[in-house]
Amino acid sequence: MEKLDQEIQILSRAYSDIRRKQNKWKYKSFENEGNLININQDKYSVKDLEKRLKLKRNGKLLEKVYKMWRLLNPFNIAGISRVVFAHLLKFLYKSLYRIPLGEQMLETFVNSDVDIDSKSGVCMYFCNFHDSLFDILDSATNSKSITEYLAVINTLNRQIKDLEVLKTMNLHNKSHCAGKKAKYYIWMKEILKVQLKKSSQSKESNDKGMEIQQERGRVISLPRIKSSKNYNLEKISPLSIHKKSGIVKSYLLEEIIEGRNKYLRLYKEYIFN
Helix, strand or coil: CHHHHHHHHHHCCCCCCCCCCCCCCCCCCCCCCCCEEEECCEEEEHHHHHHHHHHHCCHHHHHHHHHHHHHHCCCCCCCEEHHHHHHHHHHHHHHHCCCCCCHHHHHHHHHHHHHHHCCCCCEECHHHHHHHHHHHHHHHCCCCCHHHHHHHHHHHHHHHHCCHHHHCCCCCCCHHHCCCCCCCCHHHHHHCHHHHHHHHHHHHHHHHHHHHHHHHHHHHHHHHHHHHHCHHHHHHCHHHHHEECCEECCCHHHHHHHHHHHHHHHHHHHHHC
8 A cells, every 4th residue: 555655645636627637547336345545535446546556667658758858858957847847748738638728728727737746846857757747648548558658658759859849948957956866766767777877877978078178178278378478488489480380390409409510510610720
């Protein structure tokens, strides 16, 4: 029963009517069954709730949800912003719930549900994102088969790639999750360990790349600063007449030595004569 506590809490949330338009898991038999749970005046059998939880934790479905997450969070930030999630929710409601709604009513439903899903915060972590997305998929599908869930989310992922509103948003913005770390349920980490490792390595590689670029920028700028400070010294140095674009040719030292030896020979001839 302990593992069902969170699912019971999610099912008891006061989501909008559009999100709760159907609930295929409600107990509809007139016979009294021993293991029944009351949620918001509706009855659910423990057996059905366990089946629902098994669907939710399906490895293939989790990977598809994570794929959508990466489309919304390409820079591997700790979480997505409330604004990004609101745009996603609006898209999902239009795509999945084929109920004629005015734009104002849709906005009202979306804003209300975003408050619940994000727990009135500004940063949504993957664990909460998964809870919310599964809840939407669960209410938008007719069957209890994982095949239908996978088919729906595959279609959504293809559509999200071309979602114009996301292309205009700053998905690199980290202000909503400043100083925060990503959050996953323990059971998720085992299934996603390969994907999470790749994401971590990609993030480290990007961070190192930025550091190297910054270091190179500092190194390249140093000779220019030094050259600017020693400008007068360079003008009187014998080396300056042999410099082209700041590069001393390899034979420069030999030329200087040969020139000095020539003057020394002439000086000796002058003295002895």
